[in-house]
Amino acid sequence: MADIDSRLKELGLTLPEAAAPVANYVPYAQSGQIVHISGQISLGPDGLVTGRLGDGVSLEDGQAAARLCALNLIAQIKAACGGDLGQVKRIVKLGGFVNAHPDFYDIPKVINGASDLMVEVFGDAGRHARSAVGVAVLPLNAAVEVDAVVEIA
Template sequence: MSTPEERMRELGIELPEVVAPVASYVPAVRTGSLVYTAGQIPLVKGELGVTGKVGAEVDPEEATRQARICALNAVAALKAEVGELSRVVRIVKVVGFVASAPDFHGQPAVVNGASDLLVEVFGDAGRHARSAVGVAVLPRDVPVEVELIAEIS
C-alpha cells in the first residue's frame, strides 16, 4: 500500500507551502492524537484566483475546484505539524464554509471538492464526517474555506 505522499506523486498533486496565517492563529494545533487545522482559504503561492459568492460571481464548478485547493492547503498544514502524512490514521471531520448567494443551495456539492481530494490522498482513511455550511461572507471575499480534524498515530 502506498503512502499518501506516494499517492500524491502518482496523481501529480504537489503539496504547497503552508499558507501563512493572516491573523492571530497558527495553521494547525495538535492535542493528543488529534490535529486541528485552521480554516484554509484557496491561496495558491500567496494569490487568490477567485473571489465572490457562489451562485453569483462564482459558478459552483469553480467553487468546487477552490474547495480542493483549500483541502490541499489543509493537508500541507497537517503535514507541517506531524512530519509525515503516513502518520494520519484517518481524517475525522471536515467543515466547509461556502460564501453563498441567497438562492444558492449546493454547498454539499462544492465541499465535495475537498472531500474527494482527501479520499484521493488518504484512501479509506480520508473518508470523514462533514459539515457544508453556507455563509454570507468569508475572509478576503473568498468563495470557500475548509478546515479539518485528523487522527494521527
C-alpha cells in the same frame, strides 16, 4: 497506509507551502493524537479564488476552490506531522464554508471538491464526517474555506 507522498505524485498534485497565520491564531493545534487544522481558504498557484457562489462563481469553480482548500489543509497536516504524512491515521472531520448567494443551495456539492480529494489522497482513511455551510462572506472574499480534524499516530 500507502505512501501518501507517492500517491500525491501519482495524482499529479504538488502541495503548497503551509500558509502562515494572518491573524492571532496558530495553523494547527494538537491534543493527543487529534490535530485541529485552522481554516484554509481557496488559495492556489494562480492566486486566491474569490467571489460568491451563485453570483458570478459557478458550482464547478467552487468545487475547484474547495479542492485548493484541501491541498492547503494537507500541507498544514504535513507540517503538523513533521513532514511525514504517513502518520495520518484518519481524516476525522471537515468543516466547509462557502461564500454563497442566498439563493445558492448546492453548498454540499461545492465542499465535495475537498471531500473527494481527501479520499483520493488518503483512501479509506480520508473518509470523514463533515459540515457544509453557506455564509454571507469569507475572509479576503475567498470563495471557500475548509478546516479539518485529523487523527495522527
